[in-house]
Each structure stands twice: as structure tokens, then as C-alpha cells.
Amino acid sequence: MNEEQEIIQKYFLPIADNPESLMLSNDAAFINKQENMVISSDMMIEDVHFDKLDDPFCLAQKLLRVNLSDIAAMGAQPYGYILNLSIPKLNHELWLKRFCKGLAKDSEKFNLKLFGGDLGSSKNIFMSVTILGLVSKKFHKNMIAHEGSEIFVSDTLGDAGIGLQIKKGKFSKLKKSEKFFFLSKFNTPLPQIKLGKSLIGIADFCKDISDGFLKEIKFISKISNLQANIFLSEIPLSRQLKNLYNNVGNKKKIWELILCSGEDYQLFFSVNPKKKNLLKKKRIKNIKRVGYFQKGSGLVIYDQNKKIIKFNNDGFSHF
């Protein structure tokens, strides 16, 4: 066996101990779950999504979690994944050991199987996961909101966006404990799998906030042919973010970070007033109503004084 095969046997086979992987010795994995499935993929690229010196354990967790967030948004149950990974040759064993520990930890936490993938070497690190989730007949197929439906988010927004700024050297005056909080929200978002499933049959649509809330809500507003109204006073913020907000001069800039940075991986969804009782019965913690849809088009945001406020920047776009 050459070194590439040895690496696969040593690091990946122990975390691919499932019938589907066929012991990682075939050209493909075998999927015999004859159920409806959803499939999605997200990549993470050095110098775009992370730095070369970032901890491989955390990178592995984030890679799985951003993919799991898509599974959550579909109302699916995590099933398994295919990994593509290309890393520099220098210190690759050390790097892989830690990376695979991160994969193992979150694979167990989220009940996810490693099916197979492709391993290579390159100057810059590249990684992607294609994830499969199982769904029953009903899942979040629809992306269209209804007139009068109320808009909800699953939990606080903006913490990960602040974490990203801290990684870039901003907010240097924050206490260490606060920096740690925001960074951990950026590094290890929590996919809302249980919530995604519990909203089936209740939410008009369900989507995860990966590229910034304003960008995502504009997308839904456009394809629904409705006007979205969002109230800043209703956006849930963490205690730490409220502290930060109170201590900075340029409040609008902070709101822009909260609403446009993305990386939150919370879910947002809308619920028709007729179905609000169903939602109440679920007694879901942390979800917060932040606005509603009405006839019209575009996105209207109201500040704390109920005045319309405009932001220049919508959210992250690669192009």
C-alpha cells in the first residue's frame, strides 16, 4: 500500500465503520436506505473561509455543522456524508489526526456516518462535504411565504458575525471571555435539527441563515412576491452582543454586522396566522417573531423608533 492508502486506513477507516462505506475500499459507497432523502453540499476554502493555522479539530466541526444546518433547514434527519479534503504535505499526519478527531466527535454527536470521499494534497487547504439526510413524505420543500405570515428566527443573531470580525483583529478591546464567546459562536454553530423537523407542516418555508439575514429574507420576499417587514427591536441578541452594542458609537454599523454577516446558521421561517396555534403547542424555546409578510415587494426594516432604516450591504456574496 502507498502512503495515501495508509492514511485512509489509519485515519479515515476508524471513523467510517458503517456498512455503507464498504470499508472505504471501493470506488463508491453503497446506500441501501430506500427512503426519501435530501442532499446538499458546502465547501470551506483556505483564505476564504478560514486560515491555514486554524485548529483542524474546529474546522472539521464547522465543516460538518454548516452542512448539517442545510439538513436542519429541510426538516431532515442527518444520515451520512462524503468528504473531499486536500491539504499540504507538510505536517499532514499531525493535521489529519486532529481533523479526524473533530469529525469523529461531531459524527457521534449528530449521528452521522462517513461514507467515503476523496483525499489529495495541495498548497492551500480545501475541504467540502456532501451530506445526505432522511425525510418522510413531508419536508420543507416550499420556499414561498404567505401574505400575513409572521417571520421567526430560531435564536440570537449576529454573534458569529462579531466572531468573524474578532478573528480579523477588530473589537480588540473586548474582554477575553467575550471574545471567546463570539469566536465559539463563529467556529462551532449549532445546527437546528430538532427545530427543523418540528416545524414541518407548520412553517410556510424554512431556511438557514448562512449568508446574512437580510440577503436571505430578500430572496424569500422576491420569490414569494411579497413585502417583508422586519423590526430591529424584535431581533434577539445575546447578552454579550447587547453589551457590545451599548458600548459602541456607530449603532448602525453594528446592526449591519448583525443582519448581514451571516454565519449564524440559525433557522428563519414564517408561519401563517392560521397555524400559529400549532406553533404554540410545540412550546419551542428561543424562537422569536421578528416581522411579517404583506402585499407588496421588497424588504422594509424598521428601527427601534419604528422609522424605516436602510442598509447599504445585504449580506455575503462571492461575486
Place this chain on the structure above:
Amino acid sequence: MNEEQEIIQKYFLPIADNPESLMLSNDAAFINKQENMVISSDMMIEDVHFDKLDDPFCLAQKLLRVNLSDIAAMGAQPYGYILNLSIPKLNHELWLKRFCKGLAKDSEKFNLKLFGGDLGSSKNIFMSVTILGLVSKKFHKNMIAHEGSEIFVSDTLGDAGIGLQIKKGKFSKLKKSEKFFFLSKFNTPLPQIKLGKSLIGIADFCKDISDGFLKEIKFISKISNLQANIFLSEIPLSRQLKNLYNNVGNKKKIWELILCSGEDYQLFFSVNPKKKNLLKKKRIKNIKRVGYFQKGSGLVIYDQNKKIIKFNNDGFSHF
């Protein structure tokens, strides 16, 4: 809509016109084929697998074909794929237009659906495909050869390896028509889908030659706990490669390129003597017996004079 969403609508939606893609507006695609499936993934990275200036049309074809080759090796029928693509911002529309034409051409040729994926921007080009194939109860699950089984390859070896050398500036004295032949074998390998399916129930194992024949056969030999014997006199070569071979001094070097370069994407498989009649009945063109398995271990290669010959290099390894 921001530019990223516009690009998806403009270039990718027209080639994702299938129910599974959900119009590319959801966080995942929906797979309702309740059949057994195989899943595999291969990536292609700038400066490792190709150059920035390579034609995006050909890159798209090769990306699909190396993935389809894994589907062929499993004896599966192509179903659909998830695409990950990250490209520089400069001239991205021009690049994408041509890339998507290549995807469209081969998606039609191989009856393959685009389900979804992830699009990003980065300094260097990165692309990967995760492919799904449909299988009946029987497929090439086994990777173990039997004692006495004969080893076959699906067609000529080495042309793609020479093509790669030409890309690197070697063999500069070859005629243009010959260069074109080898380069096209490197750029657009032909996945052996029909053959892979027809060998189900006949071959002990079936695998594609992506990393070089010697490396692949050693792998099978090791996990089968058998000795593989290969005869150079039996390896099928194209007319163009025979010409080249006759005109170079270092014959061993050429054999090394033929057997270790990889990128052939032919299938190799072994057939138990008891099943040879089944194989004959299939009347499969181009397949060639190149050796056999016997008790023992390792790989033994015989030259044209039936003398044992050793090669230093096995095949491509990233590490």
C-alpha cells in the same frame, strides 16, 4: 437578488431542470428514487490536476467523467450530481458560460442530472462533484480476486499518461495529430459505464484505473492475499503509443508512464475460469487479458521476454 444568486439562476438553473433540484432554491436537493444507490466524489484542483488557463468546457467534461468512471466501476447507472465550484472573480461570467456548456453536454450524453451544490470565489480554481448512481441488488461490491482468476483491462492503457507529459512540455517532437490524440485521451476519458454493468455477476471485482495500473493491482493483490502476475506483452497499446514506443530509447521509462501514470479511467477486473464462458457470451469488444492471480503475495511483472521486471514507481500518490 445579489450577483451570486443571479449567476445561479442564469447559468446553473437551465442545466438543473429536474424535480430533484427543487429549482435550486432550497438548502438541499430532494431525492425520491427509492432504489439502491452508490455515491462517490472526486475533486479537481488548480495546479494539481489542471492549469488556470485550461478550457473550462473540457474541465467540466473531465470533472463529470472521472466521477462517472467510479459509477462505471460499481456497475451502476448514472443518476445525478452535486457540484462544488470556486473560481476567481476575474472574467468569471465568461469562464462559467463555457464551463456550464461542458456540464450540459456531458450531462446529456451520460443521462446525468445536476441536483445542486455550492458556488464560491477564490484565487485558485477548485471543483468537486459528488455523484449518485443507481444499482440493482447486484453490483461490484466485492474487491477480492480469486486464485486462478484472469486479469483483464477494458481498453488501451497509457495514452492519458502520455497526454499529461505532453501538457507538461515533454514529447515536443511528436506530430500535432499525435499530440492531439494523447491530449484528448487525457482531457476527456470515456467512462466504461456499459461494460461495468455487463460485468455484474461475472467479474470477481471491478475497479477503475485512476491512479496507475500497478498501484491499483497491488491494492487488490494485498486485500485478496494473492500474487498478481502481469505480462507487458499483453498490455493493450494504441497505435499512436506503439509508434512512440518504437521511437524512444528508454523503453522502461515508457512502460513506467504506461503503468504508473494513471488517468486512464479504463476498468480492470478479474474473472474466475469457471465464469469465462459467461464473459465470452457477452462478446465485449476491446477487453484484454493481461495476467492472472495465483497463491502468494505481491505483484510480479514479466517483460516481453518473460523475464521479471521491476519498477521503482507504483503510481500517483498525493502523500
